[in-house]
Amino acid sequence: MDHPLRIGIWALVHGNRAALRDPLEPYDASWDRNRRLVLEAERLGYDCVLVAQHTMNPHRTDLGQLEAWTSSAALAAQTRRIEIIAAIKPMLYHPVVLAKMALQIEEISGGRFAINLVNAWNRKEIEDAGLVFREHDERYTYGAEWLEVVEQLMRGEEVNHDGRFFQVRNYRLEPRSATRARPRIYVGGESPPARDLVAAQADVWFINGQPLEDVKALIADVRQRPRRGEPVRFGLSTFVIARETEAEARAEYERLLALAKQDADIKAYVKANTDAAVAMRKTQAKFESVGTNGGTAGGTVGSYDQVAERIAAFHAAGIDTLLTQFQPFEAEMRRFAEHVMPRLAHLRAVPAAVPESAA
Incomplete structure (x- = not known):
């Protein structure tokens, strides 16, 4: 691999990642918990944190939900090294407003900020706000145009755009990034339109957890698509259970899987509000796993040596950013840092700084 392995975490924006009713991890998606979690992750040597964006809790509307962008700004001010990746659903923010927010957090962080474009699966979140929830492929058409405007504005360019969805006249944002061309751009999604968007406009593609051979096939597919500029890089989500x-x-x-089965009502609610065309749901349906976004489907369940070996295999296949999930989160995050990270030290030997955006 040309790039060192970077290891990150998912912020607990809607609490537990594997099972809601876990006596070892009472539900808590508060700002205070997330602040403490991210500060500790930074001290432990984690390289990045993904702050997923949900306006309402996608599992139950009576549960707390962290707001991604205000929290990311606050995290930017309180951290010193860790990269902060804020997810964004284009339907919820005009590109001019979002680009300005991104540049402000980029300034606060000193060049450690990134956006993660996701084109949304939760129909209820959009439609109940009185917004149009576009059909699957059109969401990617919309997202591509939205990102085109945002990318130019984050570079500090003067934008004149007359497109299908947006008309922007003589717009320039200052201050631009003082340390690099623009904040980094991650993109999620695995459908054919998502892969086209990744190849054309992303710096990094976030892939949901799944077996190694499936990940290799996804990477190969995107690498063969037309691309300008630096090669696209790859990240992977995985839920880790590591023991002696x-x-x-x-x-x-098995404990977490049994607890997850108690959340049948939540899973039914999520399924009812999910666009059936979303590739992530189709992928997850293939595997029994715990955790979100593929969870343990990537095989990161085993001894410390086995988990390290599996992560090393993903790195050799092209994954250079690993986003980890745990439960109970804090205790397992510490366990991973103590026992698995040292076994991966040779893959992380080059200092993992936030790379410059693609030219």
């Missing part, structure tokens, strides 16, 4: 022995890890997996 494989048997101990499997026992914990």
